[in-house]
Amino acid sequence: MTDALFLSHEDVTDLAEPADYVRVVRDAYRQRGEGAAAEPRTKLVNDDPPGMFTTYAAVLPETGVMGGYNYSAGFGARDAWFVTPLFDAESGEPLAILDGASMNPFKTGAAGAVGVDALARADASEVAIIGSGAQARGQLRTTATVRDFDAVRVYSPTADHREAFAAEMSDELDAAVDPVSSSAAALDGADVVITATNASEPVIDDANVEPGTHVTAMGQYHPEKNELPPETVARATYVPDLRARVTRDAGSFLAARDQGLVTEDDVHAELGEVVAGVEPGRTSDDEVTVFDSGGTGIETAAAANLLYERAAERDRGTTIPFAPASEALTGR
Template sequence: MTDALFLTSDDVAGLATPGEYVDAVRDGYRQRGMGAPAKPRTTLVNDDPTGMLTGYSAILPETGAMGGYTYSAGFGAGDAWFVTPLFDAESGEPLALIDGASMNPFKTGAVGAVGVDALAREDATTLALIGSGAQARGQLKAAATVRDIETVWVYSPTKENRESFAAEMNEKLDASVAAVASSAAAVESAAIVVTATTASEPVFDGDLLEDGAHVTAMGQYHPKKRELDATTIERATYVPDLRERTTRDAGSFRFAVESGAITEDHVHAELGEVVAGEKPGRETADEITVFDSGGTAIETVASAYMLYEKADAKGLGSTVSLSPASEALTGK
């Protein structure tokens, strides 16, 4: 038997700053760029009741941790539930079991910010945000830790949602945050564009992107999810979180290939390769760049281990006892 730390969503809420998430996730992707193992998500879809079960995994050898993310969405409850098992990467023993609800927007925001930091111009101060939900909040807070954002234009289809989001973020950030009436109004003058939606059709016209703009797309986790049009993909230096997922579930990339706008070799590099310095990121000021994020266990394991260490130091959480397979099989 061995004891593992169980952390509830309340245990980890507020335990780390957006900047600490970004630092942990950046290092996780650096390790991936040096060869750390990670696999794209696998999703099982159920018809009745409608829902999906998703999981993915990664090993971060230098961090000394490995694990994954398993979550259900839909089904009878019509909600989502996130669970993260965390293991020691040397002994293989379980370290923690974490309720990932409150961690989710922060770790997802962090990988978006790592993409911004790796690919956006250093002098970028204007940001367009498409979306106004929990993931949009995570993206904006994290992006503000890697660039000196002065102006944010936010658009989502529901007027009251985008306006309340802008009012809230104006109170929390140094930047000026304003709601606008269209995605075009948000994107036209932005040096950074972040999409945080569940859209199945492009949320802006790629011809509107200024030369030198960077796009971080967070809703690219299903073949039918397509936040970006083929024009955006074609114009851009294209960097996914994992190369392997571009032909599996990166909806915008797949559509651009199928439409003939690009070929499969349009992938410039994985994010980890850029972070680790194995491949170049942005090479010119006028270059358009795209970071396509579908979600991986790299950011999950990196964030979970950071939270585990913080919680352990503060005496948070409770313990659960787990039996090794040898004990269960032999009955000893």
């Protein structure tokens, strides 16, 4: 028998700052670049009631943990539920089960921030945000820890949403955050572009992506989700979180491939390979780079461990017992 912690939303919501998430996620991707195991998401779709059950996982040997997400969306409640199991990578014993919803924008945003840090120009000073929801907020909060932005422009089709986003984020960041009325206006002069939508059609025009721009796209985790123009994918140095997911669910890459603009050989490297120095990142100031962030167990396990360690230090959580299979299977 072993004890694990159940960590509720209230237990973990105030335990880490954006920079903390970026630090541990960067190290996790380094481990992936040096050979740590990770698999793309597995998604099961249910018709009646309509819903989706998704899992993904990773092993972080140096951190000493393994884990990932199990989450459902839709079904009868028409909501989403994020359950995050965390295991000890040496003993295999369960360490914790987290209510993982509150960390989601931060751990996903941290992956995006690591992508910006690895691929954007060092002097990047203006960022365009396409989208105004929780994920867009997470992306901006974390990305602001790796570059000093002078200006932020946000576009969302709903004026009230982009104005609320700008007002909230202006209070949090040193940079001015301005709502704009089109994606073209957001991208005008932008060094970094972040798309955080659930769009099935491109949300930016290739003509507005200037030489030297870095693009982080985080809404491309389904073959029909396609935030980026095929032309942008084709001319960019294209870096996904996991190479294995590119032909499964990286919607913009698949659209470019279907138009004959790219092949699998056009995948430059995984993000972890760039972070670990196994492959180069940006090689010129005029280069367009794309980080395709579909979500992995890499950032999930890293973020969960960060919260678990801090919760344990503060004596938070509820202890729950787990029986090993050697006992439970035999009834001893």
